[in-house]
Amino acid sequence: MGSEDAEDQREGGRELMTDSEVLLQQVIIGLSNGMIIALIALGYTMVYGIVELINFAHGDLFMLGAFLALTIAGALGLDAVSEGALFSWGILPMFVAAPIFCGGVNWCVDRLAYRPLRNAPRLAPLVSAIGVSFVFLNIGLLWGGLPMEVFNMGQTAAAPKDFPALVSNENLLGESDITLTISQVLVFVITVPLMIGLSVLVRFTRLGKAMRAVAQNPVAARLMGIDVDRVIGATFIIGGALGGVASVVYALYNNTIYFQMGFRVGLDAFTAAVLGGIGNLPGAVLGGLVIGMIRALTDQYIATEWTNVMVFAVLILVLIFRPAGLLGTHAQEKV
Amino acid sequence: MSLLRVDDLTLRFGGLTAVNKLSFEVTPGQIYAIIGPNGAGKTSAFNAITGVYVPACGCVRIRGREAKRPFTRRTLWGFLLVAALTAAGLVLAVNAEPLWEAAITMNYLYQQPFPWAKALQDGLTYLRDVEWKYSAGAAGFGALVGLAGAWSVWRRARCAPDVLAGAGVARTFQNSRLFHQMTVLDNVLVGMDTKLRTRFWHAAFRLPRHRRELRESSRKALEILRFAGLEKEATAVASSLSYGHQRRLEIARALAVEPVILLLDEPAAGMNPTEAAGLMELIRRIRGRGIAVLLIEHHMKVVMGVSDEIAVLEYGNKIAEGKPEAIKIDPKVRAAYLGTAEV
């Protein structure tokens, strides 16, 4: 999105960035981060839409995906891309493996931890999800202690890990003051088609129709011959796979991963889903972009250390006026 | 004089109009029934009247007064207080560190007594000297958000069910919504809750006032249970009651609200003839206490047996209203129930 605008600015080539250039730069950063957050938020919101469960473990699942990607990088012996190349082909196996892994794990979690609680009061699966999130967190900690080169031979399990720069960080705009890297472009190239694909899936395919039916009324959907458990399972797989893609994109874009990032990034994504109206797919994307922008603008114009506070202040502010989020509607309880 | 007056009540779900410009009046001591085929909008009308659903338009009056949380001087002061506090809070928050430094750190030389007056003065001086636009902006924004937020929260709660209950409208539900895991007595006590005067301090420290009220309220609740024929079950858990008793308990709980009008949503559904007869008798006794009853019912024997006046709904519209005898022979009503072909 930002690329054409940035292209126009290229002619300037001034020494110091002007105010508008600074703003534009932050917009590019905000949108890139926002798209990643949105991709994770979609995982939260899809699951919520269909089983009314906030899948707390989603953020930590995302973290596990990033660790898998780093393991692959280590196993293949990948290193930062050489100068001139746009990206290393080594990212392909990551983009295949991480979504499959995350989707599969998410399905298993649903099968083992959530499905038995389908008829229990709302609090039960929610608490269970928090439990799963902690199990994942611990797995991430232990994973970081594996004796591999990329994990520093397991010496510093809890420390942040460097992720090799497999995508060039060269500025596509050449001499311009504004930076638009190939990794930022990659974020959009990956996320936008996925989001379009997801909305096509939900709107036009058989599975999508089944999902919407289950979301509206699971009992009626079951009576109509829809295998509700399978549809829910599929939702978990898709949501998890989106998180898996997001994890690879995040790792390639930020070049650092750590085992608590699931909480940090997950909280942002979760906030995005709530901000947009949880259960609402366009809402999640909107929420993600809004949060990405708030973060980038606060970083620039207020202070980096107040960014998190700002995000939640905006969340609370929005919820005062729109208790169901920006695009959400309150389902009225049937009496 | 009307007790309950509903004017032009309209309720929409998306494109569907569930209740369309419904108007009717219930006079004191009347038993008024709303009947109609399934999906005619009876329960929706109930929900709109009791504030469970927010109607698109229309108004509900109890004894001539609109049943809404009134906008009083106190509300206004509350709004202003919230606005002032948010503004002050925001100003303090954005200036927290330098303000602390100016007032506390600069004045505290690790010796007592601390010059409080000077600290306060220095703090105020700081606030005055700091770029005023900054603080004024924070204060203005805070006041605006506080005011708008308070108004928005208040507006949404304006016609909430508790306001209607406070105005004297109590109801039962189509699918029983008892507090299933509480005892029968506790269920009734929840109904009485708004009449109780125990506050936090009394309860936390079990002050005499609280104990006295506990005794009195239990006695009163038992009286209500006796009236509903449930005094033997007082200590039982609600979910262990038989179906018929559960329905009675719902009525007892609603009576504990001390309503002027009681809304019963299909109280006889699923009852056997003996239970239904007992229910009719109970409804009459409720009326005998001076409480009007608004009744939704499919059980025609019950409806025709107890009601003074009947309204018939079809697709959200009122198609007929009158005495039971007149309704029985009304061709439009027959058409609604049996389909037009038969007429």
Next chain:
Amino acid sequence: MGARGGIWPAVYARMHWILLGLAALLPAVDLLLPPEFRLADLVRPIFIFAVLGMGLNIVTGFTGLLNLGVAAFMAIGAYTYAIATCDIYPFQLGFWTALPLTIAVGAAAGIILGLPTIRLKGDYLAIVTMGFGEMVQDSLKNLDVITKGTQGINPLPSPTLFGYVFKPETPLPWYYLFLALLAVVVLLTRNLERSRIGRTWASIREDELAATCMGINSMKAKLLAFAIGASFCSMAGGLWGAYLGSSGEPGNYDFQISIIALCIVIVGGMGSVSGVLLGAFVMIGFNAILLTKLTAFLAQHGWTSSDNVFTSPSNWKYMMFGLALILMMRFKPEGLLPSRRVKAELHEYDKDVPRQAGGATT
């Protein structure tokens, strides 16, 4: 349960007093044990976390609102207590004035958070409280002129009672101080639970709509629960500060604390006062005592090494918490010492036709 005869129901109803009584007798056992196992010393954090659990129990167990920001209120309490007592600030209040202040500030914080958010649906409230936890932690870190940033505020003076000074070296007086304060909290909680206020909370937990149709102003009732819960959590924070002699650093009050509090309530039994006491004993006993002792023991014998994460038990802590939550929810959602009502609510749908898994209607 009422049908069962004998002495058991009466014992069960007074279980919290029995547990507290056992705790009061515990130091006597110390006389028989070797000095390195001084239980009275180790058990003190359990009392503080039991107070924290009581606070969460009022909100989550009694009223049914999920509060994931308990750590924030604890942090507010600890910092309020530290700022009020520490001699680097001019306030320098004593323990017995600072503690009520801490409680009041906690209640105020609960109301400030609750006023705009208490109407939100359960899941929205969960994220808002979780976000509040992050906000408070970040703010404490950033306002370093006031809070000393990541250093924390220390040293804090020892509490005194009628001229007696509670010194860090003598754990026993502390033990009874905390136990007595916990007993007060238990007494207040039980009184509230059995009063009109507790009944209102239970009715909201069971069926909020029905409760509001009975005229109950659910916003007020929830706000009260929120404020009382927050004030207990804040009190726990103040006690924690007194116990450590320091406010601790903001990072000590992270999401993990909120989860420990949640574990205490879930493992013990939601809505059950005696359950919270037992839950605090199990969880903190496991986390702060067993795990640290085990880690130290293994390291002493050279069975662990600092560069292998797998061998240190404390690196499996999250896994234990997580599994505890999952398994409790799966097999014993009502907890170890359940409240009868909550247990029945949790099993209400077991035999029933499958309730709708979600969607707009319930």
